[in-house]
Amino acid sequence: MTWKTWISASAIAFTAFTAGQLYHTEQAEAARGEETYQLLDLFADVFERVKRDYVEEVGDDQLIEAAINGMLTSLDPHSSYLNAKHFEDMQVQTKGEFGGLGIEVTQEDGFIKVVSPIDETPAALAGLQPGDFITHLDGESVLGLSLADAVEKMRGPVGKEIRLTIQRVGKEPFDVTLKRDTIKIQSVKSRMEGDVGYVRITSFSEQTEKSLREALDDLRSKGGDSIKGYVLDLRNNPGGLLEQAIAVSDVFLDKGEIVSTRARDAKDTQRFNARPGDLTKGMPVVVLINSGSASASEIVAGALQDHHRALIVGTKSFGKGSVQTIMPLPGHGAMRLTTARYYTPSGRSIQALGIDPDIQVEPARIEAISAQNEMRSEAELRNALKNDTLKPSLGVKPANGLPPSQVRNDQTPQADTDYQLARAVDLIRGLAIYRSKSIQ
Incomplete structure (x- = not known):
């Protein structure tokens, strides 16, 4: 057999193999389509029987909405259906x-x-x-x-x-x-703790970045040249808008990636980078977190930690590392669907793991005793997404559900009654001394 004949025979064999493979692929797709139609028939059958035989009359819209919501909530704890009223409420809430x-x-x-x-x-x-x-x-x-x-x-x-x-x-x-x-959510509060600027962010709504910049300007005017650094308090901050988390991180960073989001399709990966200009001009920053710090709070803490821009102090965060997209359904509200995971600049996924503080500082001992059995983390939620960066054999280790701050939530905590905040202020002063000696 000549080499030309061999190539020709090989081409025919490859063509036959490709055609066979295509045939089997089409068969598999047809089988899946048939199975889908059978399942839809099952749904229609159940729907009709409930309408006909349930002990009380039930409206079509109620049954359909419940079915849709059941489908979405079975995926993970953060996907759900929003009817028109709930969708309107959500839009109002994000405005603060x-x-x-x-x-x-x-x-x-x-x-x-x-x-x-x-x-x-x-x-x-x-x-x-x-x-x-x-x-x-x-x-x-x-x-x-x-x-x-x-x-x-x-x-x-x-x-x-x-x-x-x-x-x-x-x-x-x-x-x-x-x-x-x-x-009315005042998402940013600030004051001076002696010679240290204190900023608390309670949630990430549309006005958060603007309010943060105003707060920092106010602290600089009050502290003047004596200000030694800043404490950013994200404890018990449940999160909010992704773009606001990026904007808040950007306030403290001069360059580099803030966060990336990765969807099922690799081409939908997005990376968000800091713009030049650190509003605090490189001054020491300590970020306070605890197990009530979730989602957008963890994006900020993770970005500043990975860039070594801030020390993270407190207890392990909640561990919500997924992104939800609100998809309007014209005339029928919207659905909130988990569409991506987010990753810190170093490539970490904190889904079900949380952010580990650089320095673990638990609340005052009296509170630790009263809440020692409390466990709170994303990993504990039913149907929580798995962390895709862990080897399957390792599983997911839940975040430490450590107790919340000893300070009641009816007031912004003060350093003289808040052990974690007091340690953060001490760290800022120590870092400021080290920084001044390094510059000399």
């Missing part, structure tokens, strides 16, 4: 003002779990704590309610009361009566 109790919640084992109360709101003033479970609303169990339905029940006319039954680790269930209020 909404009506309700002032509490960030998630759902776990059918109950509503407190992620973080918002400072100076009815929930915070009543002493609700991260990790509390809400089991009943006005005496009715929350079991069977979707997260969106439970949130809707907690909202209502300003001034109207609602009774929450709370299950807290180590305590008997107890009731708390809250009066609904207009929640």
Whole structure:
């Protein structure tokens, strides 16, 4: 056989193999399509039987919305369906003002779990704590309610009361009566702690970066040349808008990647970089976190940690390393779908792991004893996404669910009563001394 004949025979064989492979691929796709139609037929059958035989009449819209929400919530704890009213409420909330109790919640084992109360709101003033479970609303169990339905029940006319039954680790269930209020989130608060600037960010809404820049300008005018550095307090900050987390990180960084997001399709990977200009001019920064610091808070902490721009102090963060996209459904609200994971500049995924502080500082011992059994982290949530950077054999080690700060949420913590903040201020002063000697 000549080499030309061999190449020709090989080409025919390759063509035959390719055609066979294509045939089998088409068969597999056809089989999958047939299976999908069978499952849709199953859904239609169940739908019709419920409409016909359920003990009470149920509306088509109620059944369809419940089915859609069930499909989304079965994926992970953060995907869900938002009907038109819930979608409108969410849009109002991200603007930084909404009506309700002032509490960030998630759902776990059918109950509503407190992620973080918002400072100076009815929930915070009543002493609700991260990790509390809400089991009943006005005496009715929350079991069977979707997260969106439970949130809707907690909202209502300003001034109207609602009774929450709370299950807290180590305590008997107890009731708390809250009066609904207009929640105006002042997401950034600041003051001088002696010669150290203190900035607390409670959430990441549309005005956060603007408010942060104004706060830093105000602190510089108050502290003048004597200011030694800044403490950025992200404890019990449940997160918010991704673009605001990027903008806040950019305030403290002069260059480099802030965060990357990676979707299922590699071509959809996005990288976000800092622009030139560190608003604090390289002064020492300490970031405070705890297990109530989630999502956008972890993006900021991770970026500043990876760039060695700040010391991270406190306890391990919540571990929510996923990105949700709000997809409007014209005439039917929207769906919140987990579409990507985010990664810190060094390529770390903190999904279900959290950010480890550079220096672990637990709250005052008295609080650690009272909440020693409390566990709060993303990894504990039902259907939580796995961390795709870990080897399968290693599994996912939950974040340390360490207790929250000993300071009540009804006021911005003061260094003389807040052990973690006091240590952060001490670190700033120490870093400032080291920095001044290095410059000399």
